[in-house]
Amino acid sequence: MEDALRPLRHKMGWLGRAWVVLLLLVCASAVYAYFLQFKHGLVVTGMRDYSPWGLYIVLFVFLVAVSLVGAVISSVLRLSNFEFRRPLTRIAEFIAVAAIMFAALAIFVDMGRPERLYKVFTSGRLQSPIIWDVIVVNTYLVITLLLLYIPMIPDIAYCRDHLHDVSWWRKKMYSILALNWHGTDAQEDLLHKSEKILVVLIIPVAVSIHTVTSWLFALTHRPGWDSTAFGAYFVSGAFVVGVACVIVAMYIMRQAFGLKAYLTDQHFDLTGKLLVLLSLVYLYFNISEYLVPAFKMAKKKAYLLDMLFFGQYSMIFWGAMIVGVLLPVIVPVFKKGRTPKVLAALALCVVIAHWWKRFAIVVPPLANSMVPIDLVPPAWVTYVPSWQEWAITAGLLAGTLLVITILTRLFPVIPVSEIVHGKFRKTEGEQGAPAYELLAIHDQEDNHA
Amino acid sequence: MSCWPSMTRKITMPKLKAIHVLQYCLLLTLVIGFSAVPLRAQAAPEYVGKIDVSYKKLPDERRELTAVVTANDLPIENMLVNFYVGAVGRDGGHGNVATDQDGHAVQIIDTNVVVPVDEEGYMTFIVRTNHDALGQLESQVRIKDASLKLSVNEEDATITALLQELTAEGPVPGEMSQVLFRVVRSFGDIGFGGDFTFTDDDGEVKVEFPSGVPNDAEGKVSVMVVVERHDDYGTLVQLLDVPFGQAWAANTTDTDRALWAGRDNAPWWLLITANLLLVGIWGMIVYVLLLVRRISAAGPKKS
Numbered sequence A: 001m002e003d004a005l006r007p008l009r010h011k012m013g014w015l016g017r018a019w020v021v022l023l024l025l026v027c028a029s030a031v032y033a034y035f036l037q038f039k040h041g042l043v044v045t046g047m048r049d050y051s052p053w054g055l056y057i058v059l060f061v062f063l064v065a066v067s068l069v070g071a072v073i074s075s076v077l078r079l080s081n082f083e084f085r086r087p088l089t090r091i092a093e094f095i096a097v098a099a100i101m102f103a104a105l106a107i108f109v110d111m112g113r114p115e116r117l118y119k120v121f122t123s124g125r126l127q128s129p130i131i132w133d134v135i136v137v138n139t140y141l142v143i144t145l146l147l148l149y150i151p152m153i154p155d156i157a158y159c160r161d162h163l164h165d166v167s168w169w170r171k172k173m174y175s176i177l178a179l180n181w182h183g184t185d186a187q188e189d190l191l192h193k194s195e196k197i198l199v200v201l202i203i204p205v206a207v208s209i210h211t212v213t214s215w216l217f218a219l220t221h222r223p224g225w226d227s228t229a230f231g232a233y234f235v236s237g238a239f240v241v242g243v244a245c246v247i248v249a250m251y252i253m254r255q256a257f258g259l260k261a262y263l264t265d266q267h268f269d270l271t272g273k274l275l276v277l278l279s280l281v282y283l284y285f286n287i288s289e290y291l292v293p294a295f296k297m298a299k300k301k302a303y304l305l306d307m308l309f310f311g312q313y314s315m316i317f318w319g320a321m322i323v324g325v326l327l328p329v330i331v332p333v334f335k336k337g338r339t340p341k342v343l344a345a346l347a348l349c350v351v352i353a354h355w356w357k358r359f360a361i362v363v364p365p366l367a368n369s370m371v372p373i374d375l376v377p378p379a380w381v382t383y384v385p386s387w388q389e390w391a392i393t394a395g396l397l398a399g400t401l402l403v404i405t406i407l408t409r410l411f412p413v414i415p416v417s418e419i420v421h422g423k424f425r426k427t428e429g430e431q432g433a434p435a436y437e438l439l440a441i442h443d444q445e446d447n448h449a
Numbered sequence B: 001m002s003c004w005p006s007m008t009r010k011i012t013m014p015k016l017k018a019i020h021v022l023q024y025c026l027l028l029t030l031v032i033g034f035s036a037v038p039l040r041a042q043a044a045p046e047y048v049g050k051i052d053v054s055y056k057k058l059p060d061e062r063r064e065l066t067a068v069v070t071a072n073d074l075p076i077e078n079m080l081v082n083f084y085v086g087a088v089g090r091d092g093g094h095g096n097v098a099t100d101q102d103g104h105a106v107q108i109i110d111t112n113v114v115v116p117v118d119e120e121g122y123m124t125f126i127v128r129t130n131h132d133a134l135g136q137l138e139s140q141v142r143i144k145d146a147s148l149k150l151s152v153n154e155e156d157a158t159i160t161a162l163l164q165e166l167t168a169e170g171p172v173p174g175e176m177s178q179v180l181f182r183v184v185r186s187f188g189d190i191g192f193g194g195d196f197t198f199t200d201d202d203g204e205v206k207v208e209f210p211s212g213v214p215n216d217a218e219g220k221v222s223v224m225v226v227v228e229r230h231d232d233y234g235t236l237v238q239l240l241d242v243p244f245g246q247a248w249a250a251n252t253t254d255t256d257r258a259l260w261a262g263r264d265n266a267p268w269w270l271l272i273t274a275n276l277l278l279v280g281i282w283g284m285i286v287y288v289l290l291l292v293r294r295i296s297a298a299g300p301k302k303s
Helices: A002-009 A014-040 A055-079 A083-110 A129-162 A168-177 A185-218 A230-257 A265-296 A299-309 A314-333 A340-367 A387-410 A416-420 A444-448 B018-036 B268-298
Strands: A424-428 A434-438 B049-057 B063-071 B080-085 B093-098 B104-109 B122-131 B135-144 B146-153 B158-167 B170-173 B179-183 B190-192 B204-208 B221-230 B234-242
Touching (some): A055 A129, A055 A185, A055 A387, A083 A129, A083 A265, A083 A387, A129 A185, A129 B268, A185 A230, A185 B268, A230 A314, A230 A340, A265 A299, A299 A340, B049 B122, B049 B135, B049 B146, B063 B080, B063 B135, B080 B104, B146 B234, B158 B221
Parallel strands (some): B049 B234
Antiparallel strands (some): B063 B104, B122 B135, B158 B204, B179 B190
16 A cells, blocks of 8 residues: 555655645735735626626636536446446545535635625525525535545545654544544444445535536526526536546546556546547537527527627637537547547646636626616626636636645545455554554455455 | 556656756746846837826716826826816816826816806816826816706606807807717616707707606606717716606515515425425435544544
């Protein structure tokens, strides 16, 4: 298990430190930009009467989509008995936790009067989709945190027992979080029971969070948003971007932590195939979303489609469609497209393209105002984000990456107990209490049995 | 499934050699160095300052002057703009205002201020500002005093605007000008009357108020009539409340439960479903937390 613990033992190299410094600098600039926004109000952004939603909502939708990866890898693949998912679950959960935390923060940042946040709880209308979103995001955050922590307890216990050359606060942290885990039968039962409940529970909640987020748009009459298929459309898109994020994270951690033995070429091969499948479903929904109104060309929708297909948003739209929807369908079909380097590069492009896809979903329909203003200033019609918005958005993304980086340095990236299938060897630890020690997973005799 | 390789195989990380570090440092130095050296093919841009002034007569007859200070079309914030009425100098001085982040400085001239009029009937308003880099900037606007009066005919639901130029000999019909009619709303006004609402020889223009515009709680609709950026008259604004709106029936059935009703009137099916789901899911979360709490107790006792 030394491979899994190596990143936890050794200090960060210069590249890792430079990475963290860069993220901190971006976060610092975001804090300054938010200070200006808090001081002067949302007027510092590019949002106006026509576009009350902008980059922050785009980021919120994007991060909610990314967070679905936790449900996909930990739950859906587990319940479908896909064994290859085992080394990926921890990475997926790290990403999911970080993404959903900062998705909630993106909403807070979008509030012009954040000190009124408490009114959501004291005066919220249950009929409002925004209240549904608040409820479901918080529920999903709690479940994701539990689904990260609970399966990690045996690994934390392993760190407690084997990581002696780390700082005192880390030892204390492992000791507390390990919850006196020693792999007893009773503890195993409790752990597996908790995992089973969460694994089943997270699926409807994950589907709900994306469906309810889509309803923030679909429960309006606005052309481009007024669609009955938005829920399924968002969920399918979330699957694609979630898996793409895991592929990128897999590649980075494989290279950075030397985990080729665990994150093998076969993992990339299988996740590549999964990406193709999910992208095909997403492609189907995209065709349905755009072909149907394009066929009818009703007046207001025609204006929107013209903007997307040929107008000011055409580059963003077609770029997102080609890179984010078509390429992941085509490239991984070929064996060379599923090699780690190629697949990771493609996945990175898919993640970026999906951010712009969500931009194309949120912003262009807002330019098509349902209540036009007479003699509206041109600056109000075309949404151009200000530097403060870009800085805050970049800061939230940097924060997400920073949380993932910190988690990978504090906890094992490879879920040790997942891989071993519970094959523990109990030895005698201090004062006769059972200690937790793993068998090597490549046990020839067991595999041939 | 034999896809898991041996855990005992040692994996060594490639060593970062000193030569690599040196190469990266050299590259970084070159990048920073060249970005710092002023190797511009073109000269640094020259800033050209500009100040513009506009005049607006408000409904209460006060006059509003707005100065906009820019440099290369970019607004300049925090520039002190001096306002003058009639002529530059102590007698004409009318205060100074700093520009905001859009480069705007607004000064109101009260009705009791006597504005001198020249032989041609023009009032002159001057704005001036001084900047170290941009130098002294000055602009002026010459305006003929005018008034915009509104009257309402309730029988045919029309509004008549009368534009008059206020001369020394008394009011005379104003020049042919476009008059804009708007319904005042919270977030942007709605125009009505069509695109060709120009005054006639008598300075009058009459438009019909559209039907179907909802009124406020007092049964009134606020209308704003504007002559916008006239060469001689500047901008003239008048406000009027008209009784032509359509009564908006408030939801008086407070006991109706609906998705669009108030907070206390959510539909029963929504209340039951939402609460069942919340109790169910969070109940399971709490149960899981209790199970997790028992993990610690299920371990060996610490001696």
